[in-house]
Amino acid sequence: MKDIDVLVVWPIRPDQMAVLEQTYRVHRYDLASDVEKAHMIDSVGEQIRAVVTTHGGGFEKSLLDRLPNLEIVGCASVGFDTLCVSDCQARGIPVTHTPDVLTDDVADMAMMLLLATLRRMLPAVDWIKQGHWVEQGMMPLNTSLKGKTLGIVGLGRIGQAIASRAEAFGMNISYYSRAKKTDVSYKHYDDLMTLAKDVDVLAPVIPGGSATQGLISREVLTALGPDSYFVNVSRGSVVDETALVELLAQGAIKGAGLDVFVDEPNVPDALLSMDNVVLQPHCASGTFETRAAMAQLVLDNLAAHFGNKPLLTPIQ
Numbered sequence: 001m002k003d004i005d006v007l008v009v010w011p012i013r014p015d016q017m018a019v020l021e022q023t024y025r026v027h028r029y030d031l032a033s034d035v036e037k038a039h040m041i042d043s044v045g046e047q048i049r050a051v052v053t054t055h056g057g058g059f060e061k062s063l064l065d066r067l068p069n070l071e072i073v074g075c076a077s078v079g080f081d082t083l084c085v086s087d088c089q090a091r092g093i094p095v096t097h098t099p100d101v102l103t104d105d106v107a108d109m110a111m112m113l114l115l116a117t118l119r120r121m122l123p124a125v126d127w128i129k130q131g132h133w134v135e136q137g138m139m140p141l142n143t144s145l146k147g148k149t150l151g152i153v154g155l156g157r158i159g160q161a162i163a164s165r166a167e168a169f170g171m172n173i174s175y176y177s178r179a180k181k182t183d184v185s186y187k188h189y190d191d192l193m194t195l196a197k198d199v200d201v202l203a204p205v206i207p208g209g210s211a212t213q214g215l216i217s218r219e220v221l222t223a224l225g226p227d228s229y230f231v232n233v234s235r236g237s238v239v240d241e242t243a244l245v246e247l248l249a250q251g252a253i254k255g256a257g258l259d260v261f262v263d264e265p266n267v268p269d270a271l272l273s274m275d276n277v278v279l280q281p282h283c284a285s286g287t288f289e290t291r292a293a294m295a296q297l298v299l300d301n302l303a304a305h306f307g308n309k310p311l312l313t314p315i316q
Contacts, residue, residue, distance in 0.1 A: 001306055005047040007067070010057020012076050016295035020052065024302075030057065041066050050074065050302055058082035064091075072305045074298040076291075078102055078158075079235060081209035085315055095315045096301040100157060101293040102285035107161035109284035110203060110233045113257025114150075114166070116278045117229055118143040118201075120255075123275050143254075146170030151199030153192065153216070154206035154234075155181060162205060174199055192216075196223035201231060208235030218243035221253060229255045233284045236261040245270050248277060259284050 006024040011017050020026055027048070032040055045066045053059050055077030061084040064070065073088055073095040085095050116122065120142040126132075127139040150166045152159045155175040163173045163186060173186040176195045180188040189195040192215070196202055202224055206212050216230075216239035224230065230253055232239060241262045247253045248271075255276035261267050264282055271277050285291065297313060304311050 004049050004306060005044060006050045006052060006302070007044075007048045009051055009053035009059055009063070010076075012052060012054070012295035012298055013292050015292065016299055019299060020302075023299075024050070050305070052076075052298060052302075053083070055079045055082050059084060059088075061087045064088060064093075072096070072302065072311075074301050076294045076298050078285075079207055080315055081207060081235065081237070094305070094311055096298070096311055096313050097315055098294040098297045099313055101297060102290045103157045103161050105287050105290045106158050106233055106284040107165055109259055109280065110158075110162045110205075110231055110257075111165045111169075113231050113233065113259065113278055113280065114201060114203075114229075115145065115169075117231065117255045117257040117276075118145055118148075120276075122278060126275075148172070148200040149174055149198065150201045150203060151175065151189075151195045153195070153202065153204040155184065155186070156205065158233075159205035160184070162203065171201075192220055193223050196220045197225070199224075199228065201229045203231040204234045204238050206234050206238055208237045212238045214238070214240050216240065216244075218247075221247050224253055226252055227254055229253070229257070231257040233259045236264065241268065248274060 001023050002025055004024045005027060006020065007027050007029050010030050027040060027044055029037055029040060046068055048067045049069060049071045051059060051070060051073045053075050055075065059073055064084055064087055070093055073083065073093060075083055075095065075097045078097055078099045080095065080097050083095060088095050124139055132139065147170060149172040152163060152173065152175040155177055159175065166173060174189060174195060175186050176189045176192050204216055218240050221243055230244065244256065245268050248256055257278040259280040260282050267279060271279060301312050
């Protein structure tokens with residue numbers, strides 16, 4: 001398949017990149033300057049049959065329009081709101097992503113954020129480092145998970161994985177979705193405001209994009225109340241981040257655990273000084289094992305396409 005040209009908009013893991021370069025004729029768009037990118041597309045745009053990218057790298061329609069013979073896009077991410085999926089599909093170009101392989105790591109991150117936030121792990125570390133334990137004795141009490149209700153917005157693969165972990169900690173599970181699921185016994189809500197009012201922790205586990213932008217609105221966040229928490233491992237765009245910051249600062253929400261933000265890698269300054277917030281740099285799937293599995297799935301989808309076999313994980 002060395003005669004097949006692949007454009008790398010954003011690289012996958014090194015081992016899988018090496019296989020990609022051994023298997024195909026690879027063009028490193030990601031390493032080129034803006035001038036070099038324009039020249040590259042002028043030179044080989046008509047030859048490109050596949051694009052490899054990630055959620056962070058994205059894939060814009062302006063680039064798609066310059067690839068007249070593109071056949072497939074492989075994205076190393078479960079989310080695809082940074083890709084021009086509908087434009088690709090309108091041209092009959094399948095777009096693949098990497099669901100399932102990152103489910104457990106993302107669910108683990110959600111639980112880590114939940115535990116660290118409610119049990120105030122980072123302030124406890126500071127309590128020791130700053131000498132407060134010696135000078136002032138035990139730090140103020142924190143909050144137990146057992147008996148609390150976790151409200152999950154979107155009960156897909158990752159949402160269900162989070163729910164099973166939370167149950168093991170003695171939490172009750174409720175969820176919001178447009179349709180009630182028949183394979184779970186958790187309490188279902190078809191009204192997001194009501195869910196927010198009834199839970200102790202609200203966790204959106206939904207894709208980004210225009211359909212979910214700002215779904216967790218100021219009104220929903222306010223409905224949570226001053227004794228409740230917010231955990232987000234989905235996308236920063238699904239929440240009104242300005243409202244979240246203001247409500248946290250006012251004590252209208254007790255705390256938050258956040259892995260994602262609206263303008264990554266830029267995090268609102270106000271969050272950096274809050275001791276009731278636990279922050280992570282969008283790394284829920286950031287383990288060697290999962291990122292390698294995601295990269296391999298990109299390769300497997302390309303191999304399936306060019307081998308005239310069914311794609312493993314196409315976006316429907």
